[in-house]
Amino acid sequence: MSGFEIRTVGAREILDCRLEPTLRVTVETDAGFRGRADVPAGRSTGSHEAVELRDGEDRFRGRGVRTAVGTVEETVAPALAGTDVRDQRAVDDALRDLDGTGRFAEIGGNTSTGTSLAALKAAADGLDVPLHERVADVAGREEVTLPVPFLDVIEGGELAATELGFQEHQLIPTNAESFAEAIRMGAEVYYELGDRLEAAYGDASRNVGVEGGYTPPGMTDPREAFDEMLAAVEECGYGDSFALGIDAAATHFHDPETGTYSLMGETHTPAEMIDVYDDLTSTYPLESIEDPLDEADFSTTAALTERLDCQVIGDDLFVTNPERVERGVEAGAANALLLKVNQVGTVTGAFDAAATASENGYAVQVSERSGQTPDPWLADVAVGLDAGQIKTGVTRGERTEQYNRLLGIEERLGGDGHYGGWPPAT
Ligand code: PGA
Ligand code: ZN
Numbered sequence: 001m002s003g004f005e006i007r008t009v010g011a012r013e014i015l016d017c018r019l020e021p022t023l024r025v026t027v028e029t030d031a032g033f034r035g036r037a038d039v040p041a042g043r044s045t046g047s048h049e050a051v052e053l054r055d056g057e058d059r060f061r062g063r064g065v066r067t068a069v070g071t072v073e074e075t076v077a078p079a080l081a082g083t084d085v086r087d088q089r090a091v092d093d094a095l096r097d098l099d100g101t102g103r104f105a106e107i108g109g110n111t112s113t114g115t116s117l118a119a120l121k122a123a124a125d126g127l128d129v130p131l132h133e134r135v136a137d138v139a140g141r142e143e144v145t146l147p148v149p150f151l152d153v154i155e156g157g158e159l160a161a162t163e164l165g166f167q168e169h170q171l172i173p174t175n176a177e178s179f180a181e182a183i184r185m186g187a188e189v190y191y192e193l194g195d196r197l198e199a200a201y202g203d204a205s206r207n208v209g210v211e212g213g214y215t216p217p218g219m220t221d222p223r224e225a226f227d228e229m230l231a232a233v234e235e236c237g238y239g240d241s242f243a244l245g246i247d248a249a250a251t252h253f254h255d256p257e258t259g260t261y262s263l264m265g266e267t268h269t270p271a272e273m274i275d276v277y278d279d280l281t282s283t284y285p286l287e288s289i290e291d292p293l294d295e296a297d298f299s300t301t302a303a304l305t306e307r308l309d310c311q312v313i314g315d316d317l318f319v320t321n322p323e324r325v326e327r328g329v330e331a332g333a334a335n336a337l338l339l340k341v342n343q344v345g346t347v348t349g350a351f352d353a354a355a356t357a358s359e360n361g362y363a364v365q366v367s368e369r370s371g372q373t374p375d376p377w378l379a380d381v382a383v384g385l386d387a388g389q390i391k392t393g394v395t396r397g398e399r400t401e402q403y404n405r406l407l408g409i410e411e412r413l414g415g416d417g418h419y420g421g422w423p424p425a426t
Helices: 066-080 088-099 109-127 131-139 179-201 222-235 270-283 298-307 322-331 347-359 377-384 397-413
Strands: 006-015 021-029 034-038 148-155 168-173 242-247 260-263 266-268 286-290 311-314 336-339 363-367 389-391
Touching (some): 006 066, 021 109, 034 109, 066 088, 066 109, 088 347, 109 377, 148 222, 168 179, 168 286, 222 242, 260 270, 270 286, 298 322, 311 322, 311 363, 322 347, 336 347, 347 363, 363 377, 377 397
Parallel strands (some): 148 389, 363 389
Antiparallel strands (some): 021 034
């Protein structure tokens, strides 16, 4: 007995930033090492994600997770008892075997994600190392890197009540020397942007969406968003120190019946969508596009990746699934992976997706979900995975706690050389 063997796994129904229930899972080992992890949840989800277990009863409009709590305590706990938390793969394999469906349709992707992350944290506790070090160890990464923050300063799509078709309009700091400097510059531009939007689109612009970005009423065109963002950058004296990014989340304005996309009152074929993006990248310093096309469309995504000199990220396209990343690599679709642990349902599943991406020259961006809690494990995953990029919205406590954790890690690592910067080194 080493003391690292799992003794208990417990769970509780807590609330995420949207006041929706989610799971908080605690793993405790024989020697009393503990890990506790909160599970994030998406709204703008991909259809190939691990299946969330929700109660479907009246309470919380069906969103309760009491069944998942019961699954953790009655099914997962006895099955994992005795498993060494230092063997993350053994923990995750046991979860996968217990489920047996390949998509966590039986025990729930929320159940598996919470348990897997709590085991990771329990190992870090027992080994007495920071979580990012444990992440690097499990993922076999030599370097740890403070990521560039992608700040979703203007929201649209599914996550906000604006008329903008794209879900996120992001600021990417390009000339910062450290994470701390990047987030300070981003914050200053965010304040300036608030003033500008209030003047041009009214007070209600300052209402924020699910990820803490502004929601200017009456703004319909991503060009308006980009113009305001760049003007704010200019006003702050940051010239060309910022690039722009978007999460188009195009599945959500794609009509599967006709195969077309509805954007700004116009209908576009997939080929025309490439022209839309080409036009935007030619006019603006738009350097990163997430989910430009429907989640099933590997071939048009490949054609776009070939044509544009731009980071193309697969979120709903890849759902952090190593097999879908492989399919993307074969097709030449996208050149970056968005990594969300709960999309695949285990820590090693997500790290395998990251490894497949890196081995094939794809970048990795570690990402929040629209449903978050202030549990800052995401920051440690970004650092330990040497991902170089994080997106976690912009304001609201559950987002800023990730930044605060990154500030703390950067301070403790000390010196320079740990901040990756943008564009990423190739
Ligand atoms: P989600 O949205 O967390 O609701 O999936 C974020 C995204 O699409 O990147
Ligand atoms: Zn997305």
